[in-house]
Amino acid sequence: MKFDKSVSVLLPVCNEVQTIESVIREWVVTLSALPANGSRIIVEDGNSDDGTCELLENLSNEFPEILTVLFHSSRDGFKNALCRLFEQAESDYVFVADTDGQYMVSDFWFFLERASAGAKFVKGVKINRKDGLPRRFFSNLMNRFIVIFIGLPFIDYNSSHYMIDASSLRKILNSKLTFKYSINTEVTLRALISNIDYSIVYVKHQSRSEGISRGNPPLKFLGYGLTTMKEIWTLKKNF
Secondary structure, three states: OOOOOOEEEEEEEOOOOOOHHHHHHHHHHHHHOOOOOOOEEEEEEEOOOOOHHHHHHHHHHHOOOOEEEEEEOOOOOHHHHHHHHHHHOOOOEEEEOOOOOOEOHHHHHHHHHHHHOOOOEEEEEEEOOOOOHHHHHHHHHHHHHHHHHHOOOOOOOOOOOEEEEHHHHHHHHHOOOOOOOOHHHHHHHHHHHOOOOEEEEEEEEOOOOOOOOOOOOHHHHHHHHHHHHHHHHHHHHOO
């Protein structure tokens, strides 16, 4: 595909020694297929203690031309890590991805097709989701709440697999993100409310091949969801 824009792939990671190498190597191969236009993989490690840091150092030495690895001294949450990564991106587009190996890197080309057609925001919607039943139930509950309460008929607000052009992202960040945890949900909501051109891509979701998921346990995820619902209420009042 002749995609002449640069893309920064942002990967927050913490204790993913079993999956991170294969994920990064897939992204290296994928971005290397694009024209030489400054596309990069930017990783922030949140003080991993399982060998992830050492592995990332080795990978950054192996792929210095395309991989940047940042090390943060504490684990202060996915939102804060992603906000710092947003500030590091200097590309035309930003792509947010997970590091647990459940998303297919090969689906990236579908995002580029939508962006090539003019979409400023492309959201990955999971099909055949492989998360546990409690997580899927609570996630679906929050998605339905947003659809009913806000009135935006969208699927999978909290998916952490999306692509957005830099100027649109900068406008969203300048509006001051307020959600405590669910940054992906807030970015999606603000992108839709801003009436930027958007598209969805149906992406494959697979079970982790190594180890257990590092996602939040069901009760903690429920707490995050309830907090997010309250924040959505406030967002609507201020809109």
